[in-house]
Structure formats: C-alpha cells, structure tokens
Amino acid sequence: MKFFVDTAEIAEIAELNDLGMVDGVTTNPSLIMKSGRDILEVTREICDLVSGPVSAEVVATEAEAMIAEGRKLAAIAENIAVKVPLTWDGLKACKVLSDEGRMVNVTLCFSANQALIAAKAGARFISPFIGRLDDINLDGMDLIRDIRVIYDNYGFETEVLAASIRSVNHVLESARIGADVITAPPAVIRKLADHPLTDQGLAQFLKDAAQARITIL
Ligand code: G3P
DSSP states (O other), rough: EEEEEEOHHOOOOHHHHTTOSSEEEEOOOHHHHHHHHHHHHHHHHHHHOOOOOOEEOOOOSSSSHHHHHHHHHTTTTTTEEEESSSSHHHHHHHHHHHHTOEEEEEHHHHHHHHHHHHHHTSEEEEEBHHHHHHHTOOOOHHHHHHHHHHHHHHHHOOOEESOOOHHHHHHHHHHHHHEEEEEEEEHHHTTTTHHHHHHHHHHHHHHHHTTTOOOOO
C-alpha cells in the first residue's frame, strides 16, 4: 500500500520522506491556507522534494476554468496530479485532463456511484473521504469496501486513495480492504509506530541494562 502524506507543511513532508514513508503528497485549499504559503510556490517545493504524485487542487467550479487551472498546476512539475471535485464539471475536466495524459485525482467522493463515474471519466485516483462520512454517523470504511469491489469487478485501473483519514484504525482497515493508497496527516502516520507494550518493554530493558551496567559504545 502506498502512503501519501496529507499536508502542505514542507518540514513534515521532508522528515517523513527521509524515512521512506512518502510515496506521494496530497494538498487541498484548506491545507494550503493552513500552511500560509502561495499555492504555486509551495507546490513547486513539494515537487522538488518528492518524486511520487503530488496532488494540487483547482479552485474553479466550471469545467473550462478547471481545465485551465489544471494545466497551470500540471506545468509546475511532471509529478503533479490535478485534483478536481466530484461534480459534473469536475468529471468533464477530469476527462479532458486525463486524455491529455495528466494524472487526475477526483476528490470529495462520498458514494460508490460517484467513484464509478470518476473511473469512467479516466481518473487516476479516486479520493473517498472516510472521516467525513464517520462524522455524519455513516461508516466510511463501507465506502472503501464498495469501491474496491466495483473497481475489481470491472478492472478499472483508477487507484483507490483512502482520504480524510483520522486514525490508525482507518489506515489498518484500508490496508485490510486493499485500498491502493492512503493519504493521512503526518501525526497519524507517526502514530502507526506506537504501542504501549513497546514502551513498557523498552522501559524494562533500559532498567535492566542500567542495573547490569551494559554499555556498548
Ligand atoms: O485528504 C482529504 C483530507 O484533507 C480531508 O480530511 O480530516 O479535513 O476530512 P478532513
């Protein structure tokens, strides 16, 4: 499973990238706002750092304007995936940009039918938002499961990019189901390393090492 990091914070991306944890990056207008950076500048910096797909989102709502914005974003670097919302205009933009050979990430997906038509429009990635479905008392993982089945039934090559990941269990469930990619905030990726028994075991080992006066260097 590929790990994308869901942030526009350069330092966080760099730290995880040095550890080999970053197969790509996703951003959106909210994350760009949080970074306080200019979208074109910060996206260029991210692309210089990471060789995998870097999603940058359009802000237009009409297909022609989305296409123009998408082309401008794609000109930043070879590894840009243009992110468009799952609206009818977004699907039109997806088709045109995909036919031009650009990677398109169709975002704000909340139903399996939306995922089905995004695949038909040539999306390279579909981004179902797990956490936001959980927020309204639905089960975001059911959506990932349904999309996996539908894409496998018909051999769609669109990659399932599990998004709006809020917890380590979202990551685990996505891996069990077979999502191609998860995109998660850096804090969630770091938490994947945590286990209380690891902390407890290490504390005991260090205590015993001190008692036995074990030194290595
Ligand atoms: O990748 C989509 C993500 O940024 C949305 O996450 O937590 O705002 O629903 P969230």
